[in-house]
Amino acid sequence: xxxxxxxxxxxxxxxxxxxxRKPTTRQPPTPRLASDPIAEAQRxxxxxxxxxxxxxxxxxxxxxxxxxxxxxRVEAVLRPFDVSFARYEVLMLLxxxxxxxxxxxxxxxxxxxxQTSVTNAVDRLEAARLVRRLPHPTDRRATxxxxxxxxxxxxxxxxxxxxxxxxxxxxxxxxxxxxxVRTIGQLRRGAGDF
Amino acid sequence: xxxxxxxxxxxxxxxxxxxxRKPTTRQPPTPRLASDPIAEAQRxxxxxxxxxxxxxxxxxxxxxxxxxxxxxRVEAVLRPFDVSFARYEVLMLLxxxxxxxxxxxxxxxxxxxxQTSVTNAVDRLEAARLVRRLPHPTDRRATxxxxxxxxxxxxxxxxxxxxxxxxxxxxxxxxxxxxxVRTIGQLRRGAGDF
DNA sequence: GTCAAATACTAGGACATCCTACTATTGATG
DNA sequence: CATCAATAGTAGGATGTCCTAGTATTTGAC
Numbered sequence: 001x002x003x004x005x006x007x008x009x010x011x012x013x014x015x016x017x018x019x020x021r022k023p024t025t026r027q028p029p030t031p032r033l034a035s036d037p038i039a040e041a042q043r044x045x046x047x048x049x050x051x052x053x054x055x056x057x058x059x060x061x062x063x064x065x066x067x068x069x070x071x072x073r074v075e076a077v078l079r080p081f082d083v084s085f086a087r088y089e090v091l092m093l094l095x096x097x098x099x100x101x102x103x104x105x106x107x108x109x110x111x112x113x114x115q116t117s118v119t120n121a122v123d124r125l126e127a128a129r130l131v132r133r134l135p136h137p138t139d140r141r142a143t144x145x146x147x148x149x150x151x152x153x154x155x156x157x158x159x160x161x162x163x164x165x166x167x168x169x170x171x172x173x174x175x176x177x178x179x180x181v182r183t184i185g186q187l188r189r190g191a192g193d194f
Numbered sequence: 195x196x197x198x199x200x201x202x203x204x205x206x207x208x209x210x211x212x213x214x215r216k217p218t219t220r221q222p223p224t225p226r227l228a229s230d231p232i233a234e235a236q237r238x239x240x241x242x243x244x245x246x247x248x249x250x251x252x253x254x255x256x257x258x259x260x261x262x263x264x265x266x267r268v269e270a271v272l273r274p275f276d277v278s279f280a281r282y283e284v285l286m287l288l289x290x291x292x293x294x295x296x297x298x299x300x301x302x303x304x305x306x307x308x309q310t311s312v313t314n315a316v317d318r319l320e321a322a323r324l325v326r327r328l329p330h331p332t333d334r335r336a337t338x339x340x341x342x343x344x345x346x347x348x349x350x351x352x353x354x355x356x357x358x359x360x361x362x363x364x365x366x367x368x369x370x371x372x373x374x375v376r377t378i379g380q381l382r383r384g385a386g387d388f
Numbered sequence: 389g390t391c392a393a394a395t396a397c398t399a400g401g402a403c404a405t406c407c408t409a410c411t412a413t414t415g416a417t418g
Numbered sequence: 419c420a421t422c423a424a425t426a427g428t429a430g431g432a433t434g435t436c437c438t439a440g441t442a443t444t445t446g447a448c
Contacts, residue, residue, distance in 0.1 A: 036379070036388040037304055044290045050353070056361035059371045060264045062378035067261035068306065068435095069385050070254045075436095086404060096238045105426060110231060112262065114406055119428060121404085141413045141426040159244070167250035171384040176377035177253045183370035184256040185230070190365040191263050194230040262405095269406095280434060299396060308436055313398060315434085335396040335443045 038062055070166070077165045081158045082128065086113075087121050088162075091130060091155040094147035101146040103136060112193070130154060232256055264360070271359045275352045276322065280307075281315050282356075285324065285349040288341035295340040297330060306387070324348060 038061050045054035074085050083091070089111055094100055102110075108118040122145050125131040130151035136142035147155070170177060188194065232255050239248035268279050277285070283305055288294055296304075302312040316339050319325040324345035330336035341349070364371060382388065 036382075037306075038375070038379075038382075041286075041290075050357050050361075053357035053361035055368075055371050055375070056364040056366075057357075059364055059366060059374045060268070060361060062375050062382075063257065063260045063264055065306065065387070066257045066378045066381055069381060070257055072436095074254070084403070092235075096235075103426080112231075112259065113404095115427070116407080116429085117405055123428095124403085136426090139414075139426080143427065163244050163247035163251075167244075167247035167254060170250040170253055171381045172250075172253060172377060173380065174249075176380055177249050179373040179377050180253045181232070181249070181256050183366060183373050184260045185232075186367065186370055187260055187263060187365045188230070188232075188256070193259070266406095278433065297396080307434095309397070310399085310437080311435055317398095318433085330396090333396080333444070337397065 038065070070170075073166050074162060077161050078158055081154055081161070083125075083130075083154065083158065084121075086117070087125050087130075088155075088158055090118070090121050090125060090145070091147065091151050092159070094131065094145060095152060095155040097147075100152070101134065101144045103139075103142045103144055105142065107145065125151065232259070264364075267360050268356060271355050272352055275348055275355070277319075277324075277348065277352065278315075280311070281319050281324075282349075282352055284312070284315050284319060284339070285341065285345050286353070288325065288339065289346060289349045291341075294346070295328065295338045297333075297336045297338055299336065301339065319345065 038058050041061065042054045042058045045051070045057055050057075071085065074088075078085060078088055081088075090107055093107055093110055094102060104118050104122065105115065107122075108115045111118070122131060122133065125145075126133060128150075130148055132146045132148055134144040134146050136144050172180065232252050235255060236248045236252045239245070239251055244251075265279065268282075272279060272282055275282075284301055287301055287304055288296060298312050298316065299309065301316075302309045305312070316325060316327065319339075320327060322344075324342055326340045326342055328338040328340050330338050366374065
């Protein structure tokens with residue numbers, strides 16, 4: 001889900017109703033399309049009497065596609081480091097923590113993912129010697145995840161690569177970046193993120 | 195991946211460096227956070243001298259989180275229909291097609307997903323009697339996927355539910371919806387989507 | 389016409405996500 | 419102090435996504 005390139009998760013675009021479409025393409029994984037699939041879907045929505053929902057559908061579908069695009073870019077940059085985005089996020093969380101260690105549960109809460117996803121990610125990070133599991137000093141139910149030196153080094157190198165190859169130029173205008181952060185901030189607030 | 199609620203894919207938020215954070219929460223899957231994790235990550239980025247990338251990081255992370263939120267909502271609405279969002283998208287693509295049938299490859303191209311993902315989705319849709327595989331009339335390599343009557347009915351009902359419960363009110367302002375679609379349109383164009 | 393390259397699809401594997409269920413420990417209640 | 423609900427973590431299963439590899443068919447070049 002995110003799966004392979006990760007992704008995981010579902011994330012394609014809802015539909016592209018381009019009328020015909022010749023056998024034009026050539027690139028197996030992601031051929032090009034002639035028209036805008038989302039605009040086409042929006043037209044279909046309206047044509048079927050769903051005008052009130054067509055804009056929302058377009059927005060949600062756009063988010064899905066944007067996720068897919070960025071996830072692919074990020075995973076491509078991280079591949080040489082042999083970590084997925086999910087595992088990278090765990091590393092950065094530990095990197096920014098004061099003691100370089102956090103309980104599993106805290107990681108799940110901060111990243112907003114299921115506990116079992118944290119178990120999965122930490123299993124792999126630990127196998128790669130990037131983090132270590134330690135018993136929590138006062139709560140024997142809990143497990144601390146500590147950033148290992150190799151993990152710290154990788155976090156820095158991977159971040160440098162991501163900054164250079166993705167975050168510094170997202171393919172959006174400065175205004176677009178601000179719009180995205182601000183608008184999704186609304187959504188996140190409504191979802192109870194903060 | 196999608197997993198379950200689906201999701202799949204990777205999609206959490208990059209990091210939340212809230213200083214301490216009491217054991218406040220209570221909701222296992224997705225506890226609430228006191229501060230905004232993305233804003234906090236952005237501060238950390240700047241504090242580490244990565245100012246040039248901090249806005250882009252925030253935008254990409256916001257997209258990831260928005261995807262996670264919407265995917266969870268959509269999957270929750272679709273669950274009673276026993277279809278995932280990925281499979282719903284295939285159904286809608288067929289629903290909008292003139293003949294109610296498309297080659298596998300076309301489906302992958304329109305949805306911008308890997309061919310093997312289409313095989314997977316169609317396998318399940320076919321098992322549920324929502325679509326049928328037919329030999330392509332002129333190209334014996336290809337397989338046509340035809341929308342079955344049950345699939346057509348489900349597409350309509352599921353769309354009505356999604357329109358009511360997600361697309362009509364996305365949790366964004368009208369302006370936000372437009373900003374999202376327009377801004378991500380930029381990104382998609384740059385990515386060669388159309 | 390024949391043969392190589394491209395294309396369509398499937399099979400199997402690696403990851404990531406979620407969910408349910410289960411164990412161990414803590415904390416609150418009587 | 420004893421019991422029970424809540425919490426932390428893991429195990430196993432379902433889905434979805436991608437990649438690589440392999441088969442069958444079509445298309446294009448010579």
